[in-house]
Amino acid sequence: MERLQQKIIEEGKVLSNEVLKVDAFLNHQIDPVLMKEMGQEFARLFAEDGITKILTIESSGIAPSVMAGLEMGVPVVFARKRQSLTLTEGLLTADVYSFTKQQSNRIAVSNAFLNKEDRVLIIDDFLANGQAALGLLNIAEQAGVHVAGIGIVIEKSFQEGRKLLEEKNVRVESLARVQSLENGQVTFVEEARA
Amino acid sequence: MERLQQKIIEEGKVLSNEVLKVDAFLNHQIDPVLMKEMGQEFARLFAEDGITKILTIESSGIAPSVMAGLEMGVPVVFARKRQSLTLTEGLLTADVYSFTKQQSNRIAVSNAFLNKEDRVLIIDDFLANGQAALGLLNIAEQAGVHVAGIGIVIEKSFQEGRKLLEEKNVRVESLARVQSLENGQVTFVEEARA
Numbered sequence: 001m002e003r004l005q006q007k008i009i010e011e012g013k014v015l016s017n018e019v020l021k022v023d024a025f026l027n028h029q030i031d032p033v034l035m036k037e038m039g040q041e042f043a044r045l046f047a048e049d050g051i052t053k054i055l056t057i058e059s060s061g062i063a064p065s066v067m068a069g070l071e072m073g074v075p076v077v078f079a080r081k082r083q084s085l086t087l088t089e090g091l092l093t094a095d096v097y098s099f100t101k102q103q104s105n106r107i108a109v110s111n112a113f114l115n116k117e118d119r120v121l122i123i124d125d126f127l128a129n130g131q132a133a134l135g136l137l138n139i140a141e142q143a144g145v146h147v148a149g150i151g152i153v154i155e156k157s158f159q160e161g162r163k164l165l166e167e168k169n170v171r172v173e174s175l176a177r178v179q180s181l182e183n184g185q186v187t188f189v190e191e192a193r194a
Numbered sequence: 195m196e197r198l199q200q201k202i203i204e205e206g207k208v209l210s211n212e213v214l215k216v217d218a219f220l221n222h223q224i225d226p227v228l229m230k231e232m233g234q235e236f237a238r239l240f241a242e243d244g245i246t247k248i249l250t251i252e253s254s255g256i257a258p259s260v261m262a263g264l265e266m267g268v269p270v271v272f273a274r275k276r277q278s279l280t281l282t283e284g285l286l287t288a289d290v291y292s293f294t295k296q297q298s299n300r301i302a303v304s305n306a307f308l309n310k311e312d313r314v315l316i317i318d319d320f321l322a323n324g325q326a327a328l329g330l331l332n333i334a335e336q337a338g339v340h341v342a343g344i345g346i347v348i349e350k351s352f353q354e355g356r357k358l359l360e361e362k363n364v365r366v367e368s369l370a371r372v373q374s375l376e377n378g379q380v381t382f383v384e385e386a387r388a
Contacts, residue, residue, distance in 0.1 A: 028278075029271045029307040030256070032264035059252035059272065062224070063260045070226035077223045078253065082275075084222075113223040 001175040039067025042151045049148035060125040079107040094135035114143035127152040130161030195369040233261025236345045243342035254319040273301040286336045288329035308337035321346040324355030
């Protein structure tokens with residue numbers, strides 16, 4: 001998605017060979033127009049898949065997911081990272097290891113909002129080592145839903161997330177695929193136009 | 195906002211005289227169409243205020259805020275409750291006490307995204323004791339922005355949040371004002387039509 005690539009070039013900050021900071025439009029400040037365009041793009045990519053629900057994770061997955069949900073006419077469910085006082089029964093959980101924080105966090109979704117008949121699109125803001133997406137996939141499997149695919153805003157293609165997900169035979173669509181952050185420069189994976 | 199009141203009646207769950215659970219459309223599962231309508235309503239309520247930025251707090255404030263931001267053509271900034279590895283410099287922080295969890299949490303916003311010239315609309319999902327909104331107000335004051343008002347999705351009018359905010363001379367607009375949750379019943383504050 002060209003507008004997203006532009007935005008990454010213009011407003012992203014390369015903090016290291018591994019870390020791209022996009023706090024200016026995705027992870028802290030949010031550009032609602034860009035979110036809408038991303039929602040439309042996810043809807044286009046998964047138009048033939050009969051999606052009935054979007055599953056994401058708080059917090060930065062919520063904005064693109066809600067826009068995709070609006071476009072596709074389906075509800076969004078976000079997995080929680082923190083314990084909720086009112087969300088205690090019928091929880092589907094998965095443990096997600098963060099390599100950067102070097103700790104494991106439990107994420108949770110109420111089984112009330114995932115039904116066996118659902119055809120689910122999983123959306124997240126970043127795909128790096130794939131641990132968050134694998135956790136969401138795990139929860140979807142527990143719920144017995146069909147996962148139509150995973151939509152990612154920014155993929156760091158030099159990390160192993162995509163490979164791990166594809167080994168699970170899941171379709172992965174990323175709106176921007178970062179090839180490298182070396183020398184403080186963002187380069188993207190060259191792709192044939194869809 | 196009538197559609198929101200209906201949704202609360204139909205899908206909300208009264209857990210006690212103080213706790214209303216709206217996980218079915220706002221806090222866990224999200225109804226994107228309702229979010230859009232709420233965004234439009236916030237835009238209508240603050241149409242004359244020259245808003246340049248929306249300030250909210252993760253996670254449940256994000257969806258209505260992004261829709262309001264889209265409608266008003268302004269960016270959204272969400273305060274973080276968790277520490278971020280890439281968000282470390284130039285932080286404006288406030289401590290927010292949670293009566294339900296009986297603990298204080300630090301929330302943080304980067305000063306890069308709030309400028310003295312900004313006219314800010316603060317949005318949150320719930321107004322109960324007002325502590326989260328006061329924390330956001332505190333951060334806005336530190337940034338030196340003008341706060342045009344506070345937009346709330348669901349106000350529990352039997353708690354003191356509105357009073358505390360109005361004592362700060364801030365305009366508060368709530369899309370639904372819950373008068374009482376007694377006897378397992380939701381009743382709303384009667385209001386003249388806007």
